[in-house]
Amino acid sequence: MTRYGHGLVPGRFLPPHAGxxxxxxxxxxxxxxxxxxxxxxxxxxxxxxDRVAWMREIHPDVLVVGGQEYAGPERVDAVFTADPDGDEPGRRLGAETVPLDRVLPLTGAAVRDDPAAFWDFFEPPVRAALTRRVVVLGAESTGATTMARALTDHYRRRGGVWARTRCVPDHAGEYRALRPAEPLRSSDFPVIAQRQSELEEAAARDGSPVLFCDADAFAATIRHERHTGTASPATCEIAAHGRRHLWLLTDHRGIDRADDTDRLRPWMTARLLTQLAHTGRRTAVLTGPHEERLAAAVAAVDGLLAEGRHLTAPLPELR
Known part of the structure; x- marks a missing residue:
């Protein structure tokens, strides 16, 4: 078998898959x-x-560059391709074209048409980017955590790749449990928001095409307002980044619970709804009994997944 000095693998990698x-x-x-x-x-x-970053992470032992044509200073000795008609790059570079057999029945067009059907052929950074992330949030005691768990269970029961659907818990609860006797300070909220985002990213790398999040960094910005009466620029900055696609707001109305948070729940619901609209986040409000809320939530998520099924058009701007 011939061994070469410098080889080149060109491709669109749209998206990169096991082939x-x-x-x-x-x-x-x-x-x-x-x-x-x-x-x-x-x-x-x-x-x-994004594609360059993914390939660099997956293949740290090679040089990955982006562009229309190879413009590096080093001569290319061989161009490797799985395309039987892909000898044009080799001719342009004066290099030998080395055809390699396809070992998997994959084509870029098939993968782009239905990424979920080929989910196991993606590496973690690609799955993280393609996963549709759904945030369930609401005022305290409005059933947000219950809804996030119910949605996770619903999609897991669909089986197949969906059985790996994950739910990211609200990190604020875990954070408070570490210091139960101390009230939250303004400086705590960016820490909570950052860790929440990190947990989301890790779960998206290892789950199904949909990820449910019990609150997110955006929710932390509103919680900061509730606790301090002011905005937190650092928390807002964290909330402005990341990949999230749909927010499900659990309405405080219709919740049969009376305690000392009653006066805060209407304010929290209104503030969340106002800021979700102001920042252009795609939102569905869940009202009524739990069964009605779950049905509405599933309809909203299925609509999101149907829109994101194909990669034949650019992905929407992510927040």
Missing amino acids: HHHLVRTARDRCERLTVLVRASAADTLPLE
């Missing part, structure tokens, strides 16, 4: 050095910088 990774690893074994070129096009449905 691509087999190609890269096979080429790496046959070269002293390997460059992966993530090709860019105006028609791409996933950002170039």
Whole structure:
């Protein structure tokens, strides 16, 4: 078997899947050095910088660059491809084209048409980016945690890849449990928001195409207002980043519970709804008995998943 000095694997990696990774690893074994070129096009449905970052994380032992053509200073000795008609890059670079057999029945078009059907062929950073993240939030004692768990159970019962559906707990509860005798301070909220975001990211790498979150960094911004009467710029900055797609707000009305949080629940519900609308977050308000709330929530989530099933158009801007 011929061994080469410098090899090149060009591709769109839109998105990168197990077939691509087999190609890269096979080429790496046959070269002293390997460059992966993530090709860019105006028609791409996933950002170039994301695809480059994913390939760098998955293949830390090769050089990954982005662009339309290879423009590196080093001569390319061999271009590796699984495309039977893919000898054009080799000719342009004056390099040998090395065809490699496909070992998996995968095509980019099939994967883009239904990513959930090929979920197990994605590596963790790609799954994290493609996962639809649903946040359930509300005033205290309005059933947000119950709803997040019920939704998780509902989608797990669909079986297959959906059986791995995850629910990220509200980190604020765990954080408070570490210091039960101390009230929350303003400086605590960015810490809670950051850790909440980290837990979401970890769960999205290891779950199904949908992830449920019991509160998020945005909820922490409103909780800060409730506790201190002012906004927290640091918490707001954290909330402005990350990937979340749908917020389900549990209404305080219809909740049969009377305690000392009664006066705060209407304010919290109104403030959450106002800020969700102000920041342009996609929101569904859940009202009525639990069964009605769950049915409305499932309908909203299924609508989100149907829209995000295909990667034939650019993903919406993420928050």
